[in-house]
Amino acid sequence: MAETTSLPAPERAALAAGVVRRLSHVARAIRHHMDADLAALGLTPAAARALDRLDPDRPLPARDLAEQLNCDRSNVTALVDKLEEAGLVCRRADPADRRLKTLVVTDAGRRAQVRVRRVLGDSRLLDGLGDDELATLGDLVEKISNGGCPEDCGGS
Amino acid sequence: MAETTSLPAPERAALAAGVVRRLSHVARAIRHHMDADLAALGLTPAAARALDRLDPDRPLPARDLAEQLNCDRSNVTALVDKLEEAGLVCRRADPADRRLKTLVVTDAGRRAQVRVRRVLGDSRLLDGLGDDELATLGDLVEKISNGGCPEDCGGS
């Protein structure tokens, strides 16, 4: 609709390739920062991201957490083991369907969530942008995020 | 200079946090695509990215490759092992300093580089953006990339 595609295809492709490369680079830097900060909280990156997905008010079956994390069920076991050892999460058998184990966030887990989410939303790397630039970037990234892969974006 | 910082700090922080989260999400999707495509070339992601960094015209010491990949020397050994087994790279002792082993890209390696770089620059996820949006995104990401961490961005 509003796509003014005026660039010749080869130039467009070259430009896009450069943007993708720089995006990957920036994302790597962001992840590097975050992983270090999460480690400082005593959590591995994957465990921290799992905790981030849990809702204290609505215990989630492990199966659903796996889906949200885009990983196999079998991995969630070890992740939740870590969170449980740290006293941040409890497993509770679902009375309605005893096959399910729902993940309950403890009080300590709630406090940890606050810290984890502060890290996951840490925007040091965006400090160089003005407010308008930040807003523009947000719009563009959201547009990619929504329309980037219109078809089979369910699981992958 | 051109930073019109008019947003109240809390709102700015909330906005930035959202942008960072969406950026991370998009980057994850990009990496997911790429890793699958690199696997289809018979290369692990790390090996492919190592090959990408090599220059057929200027053999690189393994030490320098490690620096470019931001990883330890010891990892490069296994990476180059894979590339050598695949016939894409050769190790050659540097005559001037026999401690060094420079990495020579073979003819097959050159052809593989073309394919790898096509994947690494694959911009399917940006197809939803118009040319002007793409250019804007490129500028913003470059600005982050350069000014994001002004101080200690050497190794980390």
Place this chain on the structure above:
DNA sequence: TATTGTTATACTCTATAACTATA
């Protein structure tokens, strides 16, 4: 039979430490 969570297993990526051969 089908599904959930678990276990066992394997592969990849990455880091540290110790070893070797050079310098």
Place this chain on the structure above:
DNA sequence: TATAGTTATAGAGTATAACAATA
């Protein structure tokens, strides 16, 4: 002694396959 590459080892993330309990 210092550096380059290697090896050994370990931890983290993720995947597949098989298993027990439950539906």
